[in-house]
Amino acid sequence: MMPAGQWGALLYQATTWIIPVVIAVTFHEAAHGFVAHRFGDDTAWRAGRVTFNPLKHIDPFGTVLLPALLLVTSGFLFGYAKPVPVDFGRLRNPRRDMIWVALAGPLTNVLLAIASSLLFYGVDLAPSPVADWLARNLVNSLQINVVLCVFNMLPLPPLDGGRVAVGILPRPLARPLAQLERYGMLILLLIFIVSYAGARTPLGFNLLGWLIGVPSEALIRLVLAITGQSA
Numbered sequence: 001m002m003p004a005g006q007w008g009a010l011l012y013q014a015t016t017w018i019i020p021v022v023i024a025v026t027f028h029e030a031a032h033g034f035v036a037h038r039f040g041d042d043t044a045w046r047a048g049r050v051t052f053n054p055l056k057h058i059d060p061f062g063t064v065l066l067p068a069l070l071l072v073t074s075g076f077l078f079g080y081a082k083p084v085p086v087d088f089g090r091l092r093n094p095r096r097d098m099i100w101v102a103l104a105g106p107l108t109n110v111l112l113a114i115a116s117s118l119l120f121y122g123v124d125l126a127p128s129p130v131a132d133w134l135a136r137n138l139v140n141s142l143q144i145n146v147v148l149c150v151f152n153m154l155p156l157p158p159l160d161g162g163r164v165a166v167g168i169l170p171r172p173l174a175r176p177l178a179q180l181e182r183y184g185m186l187i188l189l190l191i192f193i194v195s196y197a198g199a200r201t202p203l204g205f206n207l208l209g210w211l212i213g214v215p216s217e218a219l220i221r222l223v224l225a226i227t228g229q230s231a
Helices: 004-038 060-074 094-125 128-152 160-168 171-198 207-226
Strands: none
Touching: 004 060, 004 094, 004 128, 094 128, 094 160, 094 207, 128 207, 160 171, 171 207
């Protein structure tokens, strides 16, 4: 049986990750619904999804249980929320407006990353026991929002990057890419499997680390430079 002290440390660590994850996915999904409503589709609005109430967006498994299990067992963090329903056919200009609806979530995550970096200036004003917990939340929030942005901008439907690519590519190229959406989650699962297996080969090549890790590090450096936190 795990000692009480270890349970306390585990709970402490879990809250510094789960809270930023819940905030990140809540704002991400709400932004999609808000922009869709502004461009003519009220599907998410009528479903009550244009809100910052996390209970409307979190998926008990994908937003809470899965990130916690991965964090405890592997140190890797991944999660998802319930997708906001958007009827692209109801947008005033479906092909163009789809781009803005898709970009809304990742751009919101960038703004949250910037806000997290700026709020770090106030950590020293908090009482000592709270300051460390707050600092960890803000650091994790910066990382989570950046990774969420980069991951969602992969050019594969149904990810946001795939929607953007379908919207900006010429129709002869956009059409076959859009048709990949039915296989999108399977392709992502294969990428996860290949990355997991590749990282354990002598070469140690992690496909997902290359696709997400490299641009995430660059975006983190940019956020820190914008907020004056870089060395």
